[in-house]
Amino acid sequence: MRNAAASAAAAATAERGEGGVVAVTRALTLMEAFEVGESALSLAELSRRCDMHKTTVLRLARTLAQSHYMVQTEAGHWRLGPAAGWLGARYQAGFDVNNVVEPALHELVRLTGESASFYVREGDIRSCVARVEGPQSVRHNVRIGERLPLDRGAPGRVILAFSGAKGEPYESIRSRGYQLSMGEREAEVSSVAAPVFRTGWHLLGSMCISGPSSRLTRPKLEKYAKSVVAAANQLSYALAGGRSPATPPVVSRWHP
Numbered sequence: 001m002r003n004a005a006a007s008a009a010a011a012a013t014a015e016r017g018e019g020g021v022v023a024v025t026r027a028l029t030l031m032e033a034f035e036v037g038e039s040a041l042s043l044a045e046l047s048r049r050c051d052m053h054k055t056t057v058l059r060l061a062r063t064l065a066q067s068h069y070m071v072q073t074e075a076g077h078w079r080l081g082p083a084a085g086w087l088g089a090r091y092q093a094g095f096d097v098n099n100v101v102e103p104a105l106h107e108l109v110r111l112t113g114e115s116a117s118f119y120v121r122e123g124d125i126r127s128c129v130a131r132v133e134g135p136q137s138v139r140h141n142v143r144i145g146e147r148l149p150l151d152r153g154a155p156g157r158v159i160l161a162f163s164g165a166k167g168e169p170y171e172s173i174r175s176r177g178y179q180l181s182m183g184e185r186e187a188e189v190s191s192v193a194a195p196v197f198r199t200g201w202h203l204l205g206s207m208c209i210s211g212p213s214s215r216l217t218r219p220k221l222e223k224y225a226k227s228v229v230a231a232a233n234q235l236s237y238a239l240a241g242g243r244s245p246a247t248p249p250v251v252s253r254w255h256p
Helices: 002-016 022-031 043-050 054-066 082-093 098-112 154-161 170-176 218-240
Strands: 070-072 078-080 115-122 125-132 147-149 179-182 189-198 202-212
Touching (some): 022 054, 043 054, 125 202, 154 170, 154 179, 154 189, 202 218
Antiparallel strands (some): 179 189
């Protein structure tokens, strides 16, 4: 009896895996295999993308189909079912962007020591909708709700670039994925900004750090650009509801 109980316990532990239930993790991996715009995938393609045996994929897909999270087409392919859409709709209905944006800004402040802001487009201007002040006693001051021009300053230029503005400097901004600004909108103020995308990789706004040019020199801006881009990428994945960097934004050659 003890041997049987030990075997059952070992099997249960193996099924749970490290920190979770393996079957649940595999089912989520299966649903995440679909990229934006893909209507259906074959069993073989799902198996390849998920690195799982076809029989495992088929068993998971049939189980998910029982709750309408997946549907099998007449051709034998598989697609996400209506329950997956309802789940996404409920997530969007209860989603507060600030719950995701503000922690990202706090992390950016921690990494750079400079104030971090998030801007969105409102017609022909940009508006600061979230802001976390840096620890420095001398810093660039921007109020939440402040409305600023789109065509001056790194955050506005980034919004224009990833909204499809033609010519330079927008082609270059799209190519490298960020923009530096030194005294463009306000004398003695420097900033570096990167785009943030929402569901479907549509532009939501831009994230930036800013401060006095005496401290944020060009070499420092170039150094911090990596942190800003990384933070904007992570925020985009959170807002887009996915973790895959394979899905490109709509406008640019560059993508997270």
